[in-house]
Amino acid sequence: MSKRYSIVIFTIVAALVLQIMPMPIQADLYRPDWVLLVLAYWTMALPNRVNVGVAFLCGLAMDILLGTALGVHSFALSVSVYVLAANYQRLRNYSVWQQAIVIALLGALYHLVLFWLQHLLTSIYFQFDYLWPVLSSMLIWPWVFWLLRRTRRRFKVS
């Protein structure tokens, strides 16, 4: 059983690495929210195992890795994952592109919560550039979904 969990942990760690991987400045703006995507998949697939608690811990890891005040990313991720975990039964029945739209809305929520929290801490102004990852996350969701479902079935994680 612990071996199956390690697959979940492995995918989350891979998402964290992708999230902090150095990229050229032009591409950096469009970096999808890998951690949110992977957490979203596992929350829909195993809502009893992966939900707000795991999201909170991932958020803490991101805060340390990205150098934000501890708690900022954990707040935003917990809220986003809560929305998914509360509605997982409905979301599972959606087609992949419908899910992608839901993910986009969720990504927008995530980024707005992040912006709002950091706005309270420092004086930053909103730019629409901050929302590009919403679009890229939406476009990449079907492939993430497919890859993670294959992984889950192959290693029989349940």
Added chain:
Amino acid sequence: MQTIFTRGPSLNNRLTLALVLSVGLILVDHKLNGFDAARVYLNSFMSPLQYVANLPSTMLNWSAERVTSQQQLISENEYLSEQMLLMSEQLQRFQMLKTENQRLRALLDAPIRENIRKKVAQLMAVDNNPFSHQVVINRGASDDVYVSQPVLDESGIVGQVMEVGSTTSRVLLLTDVTHALPVRSGRNGIQFIVVGSGALDELYVEHVAHSVDIQVGDMLFSSGLGNVFPEGYPVAQVSSVTRDESRPFAVIIATPMAKLDRLKHLMLLWSDKEAVGDE
């Protein structure tokens, strides 16, 4: 098998708990700086991930170095030896000036400036957090890096160390909106405060009255006030001056000297605490 006993707290309770914890963490971390000591351990704990994330670019750099042609190496070598000749000529004059300056300072009873200890660091990661300008470098507590240590590149001041891990540390760039640094104009010695704008190629010179003598092209050097940055390193060049009388202060924009968008090798400086205390 899901029973009511294995399920734990309900989803709503979990969310409430997570949010209360997050807000508590934000308050303690940001407002009270309660995690300064723990950050070292947290950063060291997470630094393997930084190294893994850095692998592809390290490998690309490595393979790029493997495939450089002999022609390129020769031309680079020529350029570098030419540079070195120019530099050593300047250094000879500098040695003379330095001893002369020290003699004069001794005559004036001013404290003699010590040589500053320095170490070269390499850039590991640029943070993709759009709200803050930070980079990660490959030196940490094991190299005696300390918080608020000045960081330079070959053309000017880059920023200061913000968090230290055991083998990595995080540098706040001087263009970050939360960063400010005291400078002095190279032309006439007037003191200013340079504040980050949030854009990598812009700095604001704040609270400058309309009558102050500042022009486009003025060089701004660190003034050493504030005891963070040593005196005399180039910081920025004034790029625009707008004197709108309807505003309380002139709007002055400066361009940082350091090439913040193409950092690679950085230099860490160790300030001499005793010398600072004397001044």
